[in-house]
Amino acid sequence: MAAPLPPVSARDYIDAIAQHVSSVCVITTEVDGQRFGLTATAVSSVSADPPRLLVCINKSGLTHDKVLAAGHFCVNVLAEHQDVVAMVFAGMGGARDDRFATGEWTTLKTGAPALVGAAAVFDCVLGETSGQATHTVLFGDVVATSHVKGQDTLLYGVRRFRQMRKVFAGLDDGADDYL
Ligand SMILES: Cc1cc2nc3c(=O)[nH]c(=O)nc-3n(C[C@H](O)[C@H](O)[C@H](O)COP(=O)(O)O)c2cc1C
8 A cells, every 4th residue: 555645844835825816705703792703715615505605714713713602604705995904804903802993894694794895795604614623614504695796806815915807808798607
């Protein structure tokens, strides 16, 4: 039997995954009347039927345990002009208590904070979870959405916040089939 292949170093993994560009999201929750949230790019769609997505949250942060306690969370996909919100919820903006002072917030169905003007919002009931070393993968069953049609999203990749640049304009024939 062949010897198992050892994993690459964390450094090599980080340098390579840094090339993977993602939309920037803020994951929020509310528990006992208090709001919590963090900036996250580890977000992915799982399925449309049932409507389900996943987020990966570091166990060492504060919001991780709060989402588990609340049993619900909201994925706010930031619009490209909401980069300040991204920085604040990544902890770059000073005191944690002030995070929700940036941006205008409302709620949809679960009570988790939803960002007004976000490119898209997915309000989720927490489903299954999977512990993965430093992180937990949390599955969310989507119970409400909102979106701003045509709003460009904020991106992060190659170690910078970025804006979208439309290259394949010729494909945009108005059909929604290219999801
Ligand atoms: C661009 C960017 C993407 C991030 N993505 C994630 C992520 O997917 N999951 C995560 O747990 N932390 C992520 N972070 C780090 C958290 O936003 C940061 O540690 C935050 O302060 C945690 O807040 P908390 O202690 O309230 O949980 C990201 C930070 C940045 C700047």
